[in-house]
Amino acid sequence: MGKFSRVEDRPTPPEVYNWRVYFAAMVATFAAVMIGYDSAFIGTSISLASFKKEFSLTNKTTTEFNLISANIVSLYQAGCFFGAIFGYPVGYYLGRKWGLLASGTVFCVGAILQCVASASTGLGIIYAGRIIVGLAIGAASNLAPIYVAEISPPAIRGRLIGLYELCWQIGGVVGFWINYGANQNVKPGHSQWLIAFAVQLIPGGLLFIGAFFLVESPRWLVSRDRNAEALKNLCYLRHLPEDAPYLVDEFHAIEATIAHERGLAGAGFWGPLKTVFASRLLIKRLLIGASLFAWQNGTGINAVNYYSPTVFKSIGLTGTSTSLLTTGVFGIIKLIGSLIWLLWLVDSLGRRYLLMIGSIGGALSMYYIGAYIAIAKPADHPMATLDAGGRSAVAFFYIWTIFYSPSWNGTPWVVGAEFFPQHVRTFTQACMAASNWLFGFLIARFTPQMFTAMGYGVYMFFASLMVLSIFYVYFILPETKQVPLERMEELFAPGLKPWRAHTVVMGRIHDANAARKIEEGSHDSLEKVSNDHKEHV
Template sequence: MAGGTSIWISSEAKTDPKAIFNLRLLYLLVAVAWGGSFYGFDTGNIGGILTLPSFKNAFGLNDVPQEEQDNRKGTIASMLAAGGAVGALLAAPTSDYFGRKWSVLFWGMVFVLGAVLQMIADYDVLLAGRFIAGMGVGASSMLTPQFLAENSPKSVRGSMTATYNLMIVTSLMLAFWVNYGVSKWNFEGVEHDNTQWRTSMGIQIIPGALLCLMIPFVPETPRWLINHGKSEKGLKNICHLRKLPADHEYVQTEYREIEAQVRQEQESYAGHNYWVVLKDVFTSRSNFQRFFLAVMLFLFHKLTGTDSLNYYAPEIFALIGVSGGSSSLLTTGIYGVVKTVTSLFYVGFLVDRVGRRLPLLVGALLQATAMLYLALYLRFAGTNTDSVGGTPAGGIVGIVWIYIYAFGWSFGHSVACYVVAAEIFPTRIRSFCMSICFFINWIVDYGITRATPNMITNMGWGVFLLYAMLTYLGVVFIFFCLPEMKGRSIESMDNLFERPLWLMWRHAYPTEEEKVRSDVRENIVADKLGHDNDEDGRKDRVEHVETA
């Protein structure tokens, strides 16, 4: 990004001023994207840690009935999601009233506190730590995409926002491999040594500390400043981030679009309190359609079954015949590598060149088909948890399909809902709408995570069939209702969502005129015409004088 070139090289980015891809933007991206590591490490850690003998010994998971063991595992894993739901709700008022920047810092500190508490070998303290860390994760899951989207040039907005998800899957992969590494520790009394599970658990403190150290040097988002009556400071921050003067056409277009949207919002309902925001969301057809679309994307995102795989991947691999212990953790580690490599491809190439819509449709179809195979295989072949002769042929195919699932997830549901939610809402209602979306995200996450051990024990193959059918249903919804956001400015979404939601497939891809808010585009054209007329008038006067 530094040095005047863009690492994404989308068609829109090629025509942008080179100055906007600079070290200031890169620093902001790195500092804020650490928030994705909160989710990745905390999610990836716990599934493997629950299988470690030292953890089972420290938290009383040995020698208890299967039902009690399922309940304890479900409670430990799902406590993060419970905290995430609360954090997502609380993030909205802190973001709106104290600013995006200081909210990111505050919730980063909350996450670090929760991560430290999880290092204590006490069951109740562990649950409290996971809930507190979950609040930081839930808040950051809303704040990080929002912060990145509001500061990004529109030509690379998808890539920058999706970096949050890249950090999730990268940290998820690292957590899987750390778990595999500590599972290979083999010395006398390892099951009584807390160092094994604490090494896996403690790794998440590192990104939390880095975020807290770097965020104070990041500027506040111009959109929040302008929306709160600080237009001069907002323009200054645009110039700072883009490294362009205030009178540059690129800066003026971005600034005037933000100003026009804020002015329209204030004309509808003056103020920023949540009663005004609720009116804005539910009485405006355009805003309500955006809200409904984002909520549905998050629901289908969760109903693909990804949380069951993330939290309980070692146990799911064991169902299809992968032997337990280190072997299932190794297979899980490769699963994490597939996710990370695919996410790199998505962020580096797909999201701002191909877009959000087509990769999501293809990825969701792959996920649904993978879940369908697992359901049919377990239905007709049965579980293979006691397999001693190696993984059966059908189980090996199942492993491949799980990796295909990871491939589809990483350029589909993994990213799309985060990116779309961060870019479709007007500034005044963005925090509120994203907060509700992420609250739903975490509540569903909590339910799935808490229930998965019991569901696998009681439903077996039916769990995977349910996920497959719901994911196929999501593909139908996405095809008809999700337009392409690539290349559009955030403010131009006002024009897009004046159309009926179920007809979006007819207007999925924008023309050049639709990429800029209509009223601002008309004003810019008028200004140019006026400038050209002035130039022509000056030329006529000069020619007249010269003739005389």
């Protein structure tokens, strides 16, 4: 398959795949640049000697510094958790467009607070800024994938939601390299560490501006009884007139589905919550979707993202510049892997196979790194340069990154955005995003202590979790690629095995399309015969 090939659920006019839907998806997913940048820069920023000196951290013991760094990182994660929950009422009452704009605004406020911190203010204002930034990012992590899922044609839905992950990695690359550049080219002092904090304002400001150019989700508008505006926006996004058969079918499907689901859920803010918790099938989907983020964090990704200097020190790398350089290469590999995932893999290979392959390669790599540390004990035998064993451990760390980035990095977000029907999607996406930040908080809060207490056992722990995730994905998670959002519930029909569900549902869709073609062909033939008869008479 070519990199831009598509497998369609039904014949689709080429106009549907136009720049408008790509532009809207890119603006919305730009929220992830804020997330990626923040997750990447903070761990390396607090490792800079200039930051430690500014806030009197150089005389702290290892235990004290671990506690402070864990607080700086994890307060952001805690803010993200609550922000993801607050994203539900924001998405319900304001919609996707204005919710994203509000997220950009709040993010900039939090970033400014961090920028005005200094030795005279202490770390308190940084803590406050980290919480506020987290609130904005949590809400954006809720709203952006929902918006993209709701505006996307099924054949490229995974690709467009995948832009979220690509933007995350772009922000990560900048975040990983910004401190390396500052460390190499800026004189140690207040300005050196401040640069990375100030750069946060760029993605936050761009999201704020870009949100003004978005059109609201047609599905959300229909759910608010604004059908005329919804049809107008759908025409714009699909680049088709109102009477185009494809658009008529899609809009009728949206109206019918939302009307049916509203009858099940009831109107109002609390209807979706009641519907989810009253349905065993929806609770099952909610638990599966949320658990994917537990398994994602079980790969060790947030331990690496936030504490990369600690990770590389455990392998035997010493020196701030060397650690920052190695971390920057890690960010580039993640970006390339995410790009491959976006263009080739997510909509062709699918979700299940990607996750299982990522776990297999990641587990083997982590086991190797843990075994090397257990045998060589690099922390007890520091060297100016790595020996062959140390270089092989670094190589396997990069191999782990190669397996992780096109699999677990973005796929859980795609699945979480696809899993649920429209009438509960804002609430369930809030749960998905909140679960991501909850598990991320646990890892971020306790990673320094884990490395101190467990040593090489940290790598064995994450490797073993990846092995377990293979069986979990195979036996629990159904494939969702190319399944229309309106038919997603069929994947969870009672008695249908998860590893067979996709084949069964796609077979039904193809059969329905074939029957419709036959019916349309018969109608056209009868009409032609009638017209020929009239002409003959």
